[in-house]
Amino acid sequence: MSQTTPTAPRYDDLRALLINCSLTKDSTQSHTGVLLESLGAIMSGAGVEVDTLYAMDHPIAPGVQPDMRDDFPDDAWPDLWPRVERADILVIGTPLWLGEESSVCRRVVERLYAMSGELNDQGQSVFYGRAGGAIITGNEDGVKHTAMSLLFALSHLGYTIPPQADAGWIGEIGPGPSFGDEQEGDQPVGFDSDFTAHNSTIMAWNLMHTAAMLRRAGGLPTYGNDRQAWSDGERFGYVAPTRSIPSS
Secondary structure, X not given: OOOOOXXXXXXXXXXXXXXXXXXXXOHHHOHHHHHHHHHHHHHHHOOOEEEEEXXXXXXXXXXXXXXXXXXXXXXXXXXXXXXXXXOOEEEEEEEOEOOEOOHHHHHHHHHHHHOOOOEOOOOOEOOOOOEEEEEEEEOOOOHHHHHHHHHHHHHXXXXXXXXXXXXXXXXXOXXXXXXXXXXXXXXXXXXXXXXXXXXXXXXXXXXXXXXXXXXXXXXXXXXXXXXXXXXXXXXXXXXXXXXXXXXX
């Protein structure tokens, strides 16, 4: 009995933003960028409008305010924010340094946090109704640890994190070739990793599926997370604790 290949769904109404937080000045030399390109190709093939932002190309100031130009006149974040705001899917890509995300990546997360006071039309965090994921590359331990940190940050801000919303590649511990480096007489480093290919593919489709479901549903229901209603006194069924523990 032959098994027919299912028809791939189309997501022509979705937009994705891939933020590459590599530290190298030249974006063409970013190993993280190579893996992000593979992820973006899957999404583009499904009809998603994919926007790629190379963070090092922009002077993103440190800080946790939406606009830091009073202290850093060239702060690029206010001009970059519309690209984040319009995206149904956000993927943050970072290399590993000392087992953690790059300094540029942490700065991007801080500026995302700066926008957490912004609300959508339903009185929720502006990040509600969107899907988030993470891509990690490096030559040292920390892929899952860093993905955990980034996915928690995105979830805390309001992004919906689908199942298996992270993927990564890690080479031999210590100095050596990185993902996408050319090798004489062989395919580029990491391209033969079925684990990375498998995870990044699942990640791409789960992000698209989730973002599409959120769009069709009009985002998340407002009951229980309407900030203005809470400020006006609505408590959504909250019951204050009545039992205390006596001091010993």
